[in-house]
Amino acid sequence: MAVTMRDVARRAGVSPKTVSNVMNGYPYIRAETRTKVLAAIDALGYQMNISARNLKSGxxxxxxxxxxxxxxxxxxxxxxxxxxxxxxxxxxxxxxxxxxxxxxxxxxxxxxxxxxxxxxxxxxxxxxxxxxxxxxxxxxxxxxxxxxxxxxxxxxxxDNVPGTKAAVEHLLSLGRRRIAVLGIHPGEKVGTAAIRYGAYADALTEHGLPVPSELAFPAGRWHRSTGAEATERLLASGLEFDAILGLNDTLAMGALRVLSQHGIRVPDDVAVAGFDNIDEAQYSTPSLTTVDxxxxxxxxxxxxxxxxxxxxxxxxxxxxxxxxxxxxxxxxxxxx
The missing domain is CATH 3.40.50.2300 (Response regulator)
Known part of the structure; x- marks a missing residue:
């Protein structure tokens, strides 16, 4: 027996009209209600007949x-x-x-x-x-x-590869040579972290510089908190570095916070760059160099x-x- 909109409404505990509004993308619906309706649709395997709903265009x-x-x-x-x-x-x-x-x-x-x-x-x-x-x-x-x-x-x-290389080359042009990287995913072969880290390594190699693998620090989800945690590990390692490349802007912003807390001047002591050019990047303190x-x-x-x-x-x-x-x-x- 075919599942109906009323079946979905009964399971979700809402009216059929609410189910219809969710399915038609009506914007003024509480997130909790939308989630319940979509869960009911998934559970019952309900499929809307598009052509019946709109015979003109389907x-x-x-x-x-x-x-x-x-x-x-x-x-x-x-x-x-x-x-x-x-x-x-x-x-x-x-x-x-x-x-x-x-x-x-x-x-x-x-x-x-x-x-x-x-x-x-x-x-x-x-x-x-x-x-x-x-x-x-x-x-x-x-x-x-x-x-x-x-x-x-x-x-x-x-365009991850040339974009990341541009950030690294900018840091190199400023005389930075010990560039730490935040956000790698060890073992990853495809995906953002692998692509951007590979581009970072290639940029150093193309400039005749060794790739300091000891300065590559993992971060799972790329949030400010994981960028801050990775920077704390970097500082605790005692390794010398004069720049940080966050594989996205939120990682870099986490780094800015920790560097400030430790009295490390940016960019005098350590230059910081990110990737994504999120809106916040131009309003952070200091404003963040980044790839759009x-x-x-x-x-x-x-x-x-x-x-x-x-x-x-x-x-x-x-x-x-x-x-x-x-x-x-x-x-x-x-x-x-």
């Missing part, structure tokens, strides 16, 4: 955005840019978090709620080469972010590609790297 006018973690400023600001770009095409955005967990990322690709959207912008961090076949879904999709593998869908990427990965361009191009695929474009899939820009600020140049 479309919902909604696209999905699946990101690892909205509490990380990069993804929160990316979501904002996606909403702006989607609005230009008359589309609404439904956002979901995966926690960078492989199982949850795979669930996004297979769950019934995928039928609630016309297309999906998808930023996975937990998937690997063995999961490439899972990307072949009936829902049009564009990958965002890291260049993990050549996939069967369009991919709009951060082209977040607005990523969002705009990804939505444009998705709209094309939703319209039936079956041309060869594209891999596009957004242009980056290095913003040099007080954390490396000092206050002028």
């Amino acid at each position: 479309r919902t006018g909604i696209i999905g955005l699946a990101v690892p973690e909205l509490s990380l400023p990069y993804f929160g600001e990316l979501a904002d840019q996606v909403i702006v770009a989607a609005d230009d095409h008359g589309l609404t955005v439904m956002i979901e978090q995966t926690g960078a967990d492989r199982d949850r990322e795979l669930t996004v690709l297979s769950r019934p709620r995928g039928h609630l959207v016309d297309g999906l912008l998808y930023s996975p961090l937990g998937l690997g080469q063995e999961d490439i076949g899972q990307l072949k879904t009936s829902t049009p999709m564009v990958l965002l972010g890291e260049r993990i593998f050549h996939s069967p869908v369009d991919h709009v990427m951060i 990965p082209g977040r607005a361009q990523i969002a705009r191009k990804a939505v444009e590609l998705l709209v094309r695929r939703m319209a039936g474009d079956d041309s060869e899939h594209e891999e596009i790297a957004a242009p980056y820009k290095l913003h040099t600020r007080e954390s490396t140049l000092g206050i002028s």
